[in-house]
Amino acid sequence: MDQLVNLTYDQLSRFTDSFSESKYIGHFQFGKFYRRKSFWPGGYRHFVVKIWETGYNILRLADEVILLRHEKMLSHPSMVPLYGFCADGEHLGVMYEFQASDSVYNLIPKDSFTWLQRIKVALEIASLLKFLHTGHPQPFIVRNLDAAHILLDENGYPRLCDLSMVTGGILPDRTVHKNNHVHGSHSHIDPYAGKKGKCSDKEDVFAYGVILLGLITKRVYKEEDQQAQLPFVHEWAEREYNANESDSVTKTAQRSLVHESLTNDPDFNSADGAKITAMAMECINVCDYERPTMKQVLRSLLTLPVVKQHAPFLGVN
Known part of the structure; x- marks a missing residue:
């Protein structure tokens, strides 16, 4: 299992061009989804950035990270692959690795x-x-x-x-x-x-x-x-x-x-x-x-x- 990346809010902002409309996918119950496409050695990699905006979410973030890092959970193809998370003060988010x-x-x-x-x-x-x-x-x-x-x-x-x-x-x-x-x-x-x-x-x-x-x-x-x-x-x-x-x-x-x-x-x-x-x-x-x-x-x-x-x-x- 790859090491989970600890991300800052500034990084998530840069990855999404300051959460621009051009990167916006849609909403979820507590916030929004954005796209990110990055060039890596060997080709491009695609990510989804999820930002929590409302509600008391630190426990929700923790639970999601625990669940998505559990080996058995990753065995189902509809479970999303987690790349990293952000718990930067009041700013909370995660990055999934797939092309949405x-x-x-x-x-x-x-x-x-x-x-x-x-x-x-x-x-x-x-x-x-x-x-x-x-x-x-x-x-x-x-x-x-x-x-x-x-x-x-x-x-x-x-x-x-x-x-x-x-x-x-x-x-x-x-x-x-x-x-x-x-x-x-x-x-x-x-x-x-x-x-x-x-x-x-x-x-x-x-x-x-x-x-x-x-x-x-x-x-x-x-x-x-x-x-x-x-x-x-x-x-x-x-x-x-x-x-x-x-x-x-x-x-x-x-x-x-x-x-x-x-x-x-x-x-x-x-x-x-x-x-x-x-x-x-x-x-x-x-x-x-x-x-x-x-x-x-x-x-x-x-x-x-x-x-x-x-x-x-x-x-x-």
């Missing part, structure tokens, strides 16, 4: 973001959450899973780039810390969480369901939506999905929320729509105990016709 194209949040509404690319994101993030939730003495719970926290690399693989609120596994239980009152990422927060007084991996399942709905409906919750008091993506989906509810099993099975433009994608199969919609709706079920596990979600996604037809592109064996 854009965030899933930015890509979701775009026509250029194809059906296959969306399915690839859905599969890889489901795989990552299954990995985090299982195979450890205690499950890791992300708690603030958000489309804005997922960046695609140059090969279209999603990288989870914010682990600021992870609890469980090798980490302390941050859900009880007095300075960690944040419950999740806005618009992805499970409105039914905390009823039993403790954190659950079903909160991650709910947030994943919101991301999956965004991927298939081309909808994200924007700042202007909040100002206009428009419904969250999951609220809109529940209304639309139930609008045509019928006692007919056949009609119910055919319900799909896939955006019309995506149904015209040459790689879209009509059988995909209803199945992936139903899975997303199960993930946001009001009853957390009725939500699927991420293992069940991944298993269901692997049965989609699009996955079977394009297994090599999607990295499915």
